[in-house]
Every structure is written in structure tokens, then in C-alpha cells.
Amino acid sequence: MGRTTPIAKSQVRTASVFLTPGLALFFLFVLIPVVAAFYLSFCRYDIIHSPRWIGADNYARIAEDIGNRGVFYLSLRNTAQYAIGTIPIGMALALGLALLLNAGLRGVTLYRTTYYLPVVTSLVAVSLVWMWIYDPNYGLLNYALELLSRGLSFVAGREVLIAPQTWLADPGQAMPAIIAMSIWRGLGYNMVIYLAGLQGIPDHLYEAAIIDGATPWQRFRSITWPLLKPTTAFILVVSVIGASQVFAQVYVMTNGGPNNATTVIVHQIFQNAFSFMKMGYASAMAFVLFGIIFVMSLINLRLLRGGEVEYV
Amino acid sequence: MMRRIVKPSVLHVVLAVGAFTMILPFLWMISTSLKPESEIFRFPPVWIPGEWRWDNYREAMQAAPFGRYFINTIIYAGAVTVSNLLFCSMAAYAFARLQFRGRNVLFVLVLGTMMIPAQVTMVPVFIMLRHWPLVGGNDILGAGGHGLLNSYPGLVLPMAVGAFGIFLLRQFFMTLPRELEDAARIDGCSEAGIYWRIILPLSKPALATLGIFTFTAAWNEFLWPLLIMSKDSMKTLQVGLQVFQTQYTTSWDLLMAGTVVVTIPVLLIFLAGQRYFTRGIALSGMKG
Numbered sequence: 208m209g210r211t212t213p214i215a216k217s218q219v220r221t222a223s224v225f226l227t228p229g230l231a232l233f234f235l236f237v238l239i240p241v242v243a244a245f246y247l248s249f250c251r252y253d254i255i256h257s258p259r260w261i262g263a264d265n266y267a268r269i270a271e272d273i274g275n276r277g278v279f280y281l282s283l284r285n286t287a288q289y290a291i292g293t294i295p296i297g298m299a300l301a302l303g304l305a306l307l308l309n310a311g312l313r314g315v316t317l318y319r320t321t322y323y324l325p326v327v328t329s330l331v332a333v334s335l336v337w338m339w340i341y342d343p344n345y346g347l348l349n350y351a352l353e354l355l356s357r358g359l360s361f362v363a364g365r366e367v368l369i370a371p372q373t374w375l376a377d378p379g380q381a382m383p384a385i386i387a388m389s390i391w392r393g394l395g396y397n398m399v400i401y402l403a404g405l406q407g408i409p410d411h412l413y414e415a416a417i418i419d420g421a422t423p424w425q426r427f428r429s430i431t432w433p434l435l436k437p438t439t440a441f442i443l444v445v446s447v448i449g450a451s452q453v454f455a456q457v458y459v460m461t462n463g464g465p466n467n468a469t470t471v472i473v474h475q476i477f478q479n480a481f482s483f484m485k486m487g488y489a490s491a492m493a494f495v496l497f498g499i500i501f502v503m504s505l506i507n508l509r510l511l512r513g514g515e516v517e518y519v
Numbered sequence: 520m521m522r523r524i525v526k527p528s529v530l531h532v533v534l535a536v537g538a539f540t541m542i543l544p545f546l547w548m549i550s551t552s553l554k555p556e557s558e559i560f561r562f563p564p565v566w567i568p569g570e571w572r573w574d575n576y577r578e579a580m581q582a583a584p585f586g587r588y589f590i591n592t593i594i595y596a597g598a599v600t601v602s603n604l605l606f607c608s609m610a611a612y613a614f615a616r617l618q619f620r621g622r623n624v625l626f627v628l629v630l631g632t633m634m635i636p637a638q639v640t641m642v643p644v645f646i647m648l649r650h651w652p653l654v655g656g657n658d659i660l661g662a663g664g665h666g667l668l669n670s671y672p673g674l675v676l677p678m679a680v681g682a683f684g685i686f687l688l689r690q691f692f693m694t695l696p697r698e699l700e701d702a703a704r705i706d707g708c709s710e711a712g713i714y715w716r717i718i719l720p721l722s723k724p725a726l727a728t729l730g731i732f733t734f735t736a737a738w739n740e741f742l743w744p745l746l747i748m749s750k751d752s753m754k755t756l757q758v759g760l761q762v763f764q765t766q767y768t769t770s771w772d773l774l775m776a777g778t779v780v781v782t783i784p785v786l787l788i789f790l791a792g793q794r795y796f797t798r799g800i801a802l803s804g805m806k807g
Contacts (some may be wrong), residue, residue, distance in 0.1 A: 214704065215618060217709065217710055218617040218618050218619060218710055219617075219618075219619045219620075221613070221617060221709070221710035221711055221714075222613040222617040222619040222622075223619075224711075225609040225610060225612060225613040225617070225711075225714070226609070226610050226613050226625070228605075228606045228609065228610075228680070229606045229607065229609065229610035229629075229680045229685065230610070230625075230629075232606065232676070232677075232679055232680045233629065233632060233680065233682075235647075236640065236644055236647075236676070236677040237632045237635060237640060238632075239643070239647075240639075240640035240641075240642075240643035240644050240647065241635055241639060241640060241643075243643035243646075243647075244639050244640060244642060244643050247642065247643065254646065254649075304534075304537065307530050307533060307534055308534070310527070310530055312527055312530055312531065312534075314531075317538075318534050318538055319797070320790070320793060321538040321541050321542055322537070322538065322541055323789070323796070324541060324542065324545065324786065324789070325541060325544075327735055327739075327785055327786065327788075327789040327796075328739075328782050328785065328786065329738070329739035329741070329757050329781065329782070329785070330739065330741060331739075331741055331757045331758075331760050331761050331781070332757075332760065332778045332781050332782045333544070335760070335764055335774055335775075335778050336544045336545075336547065336548045336775070336778060337544065338764075339547070339548075339551065339771050339774070339775065340544060340547065342771075344560070344562070345559065345560050345561070345562055345564065347543075347547055347564060350562065350563050350564055353563070391540075391541070391544070394541075395541075399796075399797055403797070448636075451636075452636055452637075452638065454741075454742055455741040455742065458741075458761075459761055459764065473638050473742075476638050477742070480641075480642050480645075481645075481746065486642050486646075489642060490639075490642055490643075493636070493638045493639040493641075493642070494639065496636055496638060496639070497635065497636055497639050500634070500636055501634065504634075
């Protein structure tokens with residue numbers, strides 16, 4: 208290995224040519240901007256005047272805002288609500304569907320396609336459709352409530368009234384409404400990943416368990432769930448990262464309202480940077496987001512790493 | 520396993536009810552887009568329009584420059600897809616097949632960029648594009664004009680390569696047998712020739728997967744074009760649709776017609792290239 212062969216030389220040359228465009232773009236649009244953003248997070252910058260160093264003031268303001276339960280605090284709380292509202296239910300539904308689809312039924316492809324349709328549709332488009340569904344006067348959901356109250360009245364034999372709701376215009380209902388839409392939109396993606404995970408579990412394990420007299424629940428507990436652990440970990444990490452960065456549906460459906468009930472972290476970064484021109488403050492918020500994502504990913508991976516099972 | 524517990528017919532009912540819930544919003548969207556205004560504001564709602572009003576589509580297309588948005592989106596998504604396929608595959612080939620010092624360190628660094636949320640870099644990238652020297656009315660110091668804002672290069676360049684694409688293709692290249700390229704090397708084929716004539720043709724499925732993912736993601740991208748394209752004639756479909764919504768807040772007939780137009784192309788691409796979607800998820804999800 209001591210002397211350089213012509214092939215080795217030409218490999219190094221080719222590698223430098225092949226890597227240049229990609230690495231140059233990363234350098235220009237990721238590496239420099241990260242460093243610049245970190246610097247800006249210690250500055251006051253309104254894009255017109257040049258940045259002015261103010262030390263850790265932006266971070267102190269964030270801490271103060273959190274202490275006073277200000278708008279950024281609300282955005283953290285709402286983002287957490289969104290994550291807690293979408294992830295467990297979304298994952299459980301996706302796993303349930305994947306188990307059904309893995310049962311060897313006919314028409315699996317058709318079901319899979321249907322469940323996946325919302326995933327490929329843009330967030331702006333699905334947000335508009337759901338705004339119309341949530342319309343307080345003529346929306347489909349209030350119509351469903353009316354049908355439900357008629358049905359209940361019929362069953363109960365007396366008038367049961369469920370009042371129409373204002374959904375996105377109601378501070379208490381707006382975030383749940385966004386969560387419901389987001390679960391609907393993301394279901395297919397998690398389902399397909401779970402399905403791929405299920406298909407990686409060999410049949411003979413189930414056959415052996417059946418011979419041993421294991422109940423369906425026991426088979427799920429000791430074969431399916433432990434062997435799906437890497438899949439679950441992957442979905443969880445991706446979902447937490449995605450939920451921390453939720454933006455488009457909030458921006459389109461409520462723009463953070465009513466009364467900041469749905470403002471989220473990225474919405475605050477966006478508003479501060481591009482509406483209020485507080486680019487330094489927004490950069491500090493972005494690093495808080497970075498920190499949250501980093502810590503959450505570490506915790507998730509740690510939680511789900513231990514106790515990996517392998518059956519031969 | 521499930522089949523032994525519950526009857527297939529019961530499973531079908533559950534799955535069909537679920538599937539119906541999934542497409543209900545789409546049916547509602549299409550139904551609304553074809554209704555005359557009088558039928559939209561009616562309670563209880565009508566599903567099948569009494570009169571099919573195709574004019575809604577014409578009116579929506581005239582109310583906002585959707586044709587222009589469409590062209591902008593095609594250019595953006597197309598350019599991002601082509602550049603990602605080219606630059607990601609080149610880098611992936613170097614990482615998968617070529618021997619050079621510092622290879623693993625570089626690869627880990629590239630993967631590490633995936634952890635950085637786009638919201639951290641978007642402010643500096645915006646400023647950088649605005650002050651790009653010698654374009655868009657800027658002088659050599661990047662002052663005076665708007666730089667690369669409201670331009671295709673400004674929209675495309677920061678998205679032109681992605682760590683995920685490099686990772687995906689590298690994983691795929693690693694699975695290809697080495698015999699062919701060794702034979703080619705002995706025959707005097709250059710490394711670039713091996714990449715172009717052997718690796719790329721063998722990797723069509725992986726390239727199709729990455730291409731389709733990149734294209735649909737760019738087609739649906741919202742925040743980035745929202746920042747860069749503020750001029751109406753440069754907006755993409757998603758941004759245009761959102762602005763359209765703020766101007767026609769209660770014209771649900773026109774809004775839904777616009778939404779259908781924005782949605783159909785990407786649904787067609789999905790239906791045509793479905794197997795690449797599922798394969799891509801298997802590739803990225805399982806080996807991650």
C-alpha cells in the first residue's frame with residue numbers, strides 16, 4: 208500500500224471532482240449559514256442596519272418571555288400540545304392499520320394507496336380543504352354533528368342537541384382541529400413504514416408460537432412488538448422532529464390565532480424574522496428549536512435502544 | 520396472524536370505512552369545486568351538484584395567475600430534482616466506491632447536516648441571497664438591489680443537494696456487485712466512466728425513487744418559496760394558492776377549484792410511480 212498506484216491516484220482525483228459540487232453547496236448553504244445564524248443570535252439585526260452585537264440579550268429575552276408566559280412560551284406549549292396530540296394516536300392508528308393490512312387480505316395495494324393519498328397532497332391544499340370542512344356555518348363537520356344529534360335523539364327517544372361548533376375560530380378547539388387534520392394527513396406514511404417493518408418479521412416465528420399455544424396477544428407482545436422496535440424508534444424520531452417544525456398548516460389555517468392559541472415555534476421564528484424584522488431574536492429562537500430537537504432525538508433513541516431482541 | 524382472529528370480511532369493513540374517511544375530504548373538495556355558489560352555502564350540504572359548474576375552474580384560473588405559478592413550480596421542482604439526482608449520485612459514488620483520505624469523516628459530516636433544522640439556516644441564507652453580488656441590481660459588495668430574491672437560481676440553489684439523497688444513493692450503490700466495475704477498470708475504463716456507464720444504469724430504481732421523492736417534496740414545499748418569492752409573477756403554486764385563499768376567503772367554489780388544480784399533478788405522479796414511494800420508504804426507513 209506504500210506506493211501510489213495509478214488507479215488510487217485517479218480515484219482521489221475523481222473523488223475530488225465528484226464531491227466538489229455537493230460539498231460546495233453544503234458549505235455555502237448549510238455550514239456558513241449555521242455559523243452566521245449563531246452569530247446573529249447574539250446580535251440585533253433588522254436587515255436594514257448592520258448587525259449589532261448585544262451579547263446574550265436575545266437568549267435572556269427568551270428566558271424572560273418563558274418566565275412571563277409570553278408569546279414564545281405559548282408557542283412552546285402549543286408545539287408540545289401538537290406533538291402529544293398527533294404522535295401517540297397517529298402511531299397507534301398506523302400500527303393498527305399496518306397489522307390489518309399485513310393479514311394477507313386481497314386488495315391491500317388499493318387500501319395502501321388510499322391511505323397514502325393525503326401524504327402526497329400538499330399541506331396548503333389539505334389545509335384549505337379542512338378549513339372548509341371546519342367552516343362554522345356550512346362545514347361538513349358541523350353537519351356530521353347535526354346528523355349525530357339526530358341519531359342520538361332517535362335512539363334516546365328524546366331531543367339530544369349537539370350545538371354546532373366554531374372549530375378554528377375557537378381558542379380551545381383550534382389546536383385539536385389542526386391536530387385531527389394532521390393525524391389524517393400523516394397516517395399513511397407511518398403505516399407504510401410499519402408495514403415494511405412487519406414484512407421483515409419471518410412467518411416461522413408466528414408458526415412456532417402457535418404450536419406452543421401462544422394467544423394472539425402473547426404473539427403480539429413477544430414477537431411483533433419487540434421486533435418492530437427499530438421501526439417504532441425510527442417513526443418516533445421522525446415524528447418528533449416533524450412535530451417540532453410544524454408550520455404550514457398553522458400558517459394557512461389560523462396564522463397562529465385565535466389569540467395565539469395555535470402559534471408554534473416555527474411560526475414565531477417566521478414572524479419575528481420576516482414580519483417584525485427581528486432577525487437576531489428569531490435566530491436565537493431557531494437555536495432553541497435546534498436544541499429541543501437534538502435533546503428529544505437523543506432521549507427517544509436512548510429510550511428505544513435498550514432491550515433489542517433477536518430471534519433466530 | 521390477524522386473519523386467524525377475525526374474519527376477513529370484518530377486516531375489510533374496518534379497512535373500507537377507514538379508507539372512506541381518508542378520501543372523504545378529497546370528494547368534498549371535488550364536489551365543492553363544481554358547485555354553483557347557491558349550493559355551496561346550503562345546510563345540510565349537497566354532495567352531488569345539481570348543476571355542474573365547470574366555469575368555477577375557468578374563473579379560479581383567471582382570478583390568479585395560476586398558469587404562471589404552474590410554470591414556476593415546474594421549473595423549481597424540475598431543477599431541484601435534476602440537480603439532486605446529479606450531485607447526490609456523484610457524491611454518493613465517491614463515498615461508496617472511491618478510496619481517499621478522510622472519506623468517513625466527510626460522510627459523517629454530510630449526514631450530520633441532516634440534524635440541522637432548516638429554520639436555523641433560513642435567515643442567513645435569505646440574507647445571503649439578498650446580498651449576492653452583481654445580480655438583481657446589486658453592486659460588487661452585494662448592496663443596492665434585491666440579489667437572488669425573486670429569482671429561480673435563488674430558489675433552487677440552496678435546495679440543489681441534500682444529505683438524505685446522498686445517504687440513500689450511497690446505501691444503494693454499496694449493494695451493487697463490484698465485479699462489473701473491476702472488469703471495466705481492467706479494461707481501462709475511467710472512474711467517471713464507471714459511474715456514468717455502469718453504476719448509474721444499474722441504479723435506475725434508486726434514482727427513480729429519489730427523483731420522485733424530491734419532485735413531490737419540492738412541488739409541495741411552502742415555507743421556502745414563501746420567503747424567497749414575494750413577487751406575484753415568481754410565486755409557486757403552493758404560495759399562490761395560499762395568497763389566493765387570503766383574497767377569496769369565502770369563495771369556496773373557486774378555492775376548491777384552485778386546490779384541485781394544485782393537487783392533481785402530484786396525485787398523478789404518485790399513482791404512476793407508487794412502487795417507488797414504497798420502495799423508497801423501505802430503503803430509507805429500514806436501514807436508517
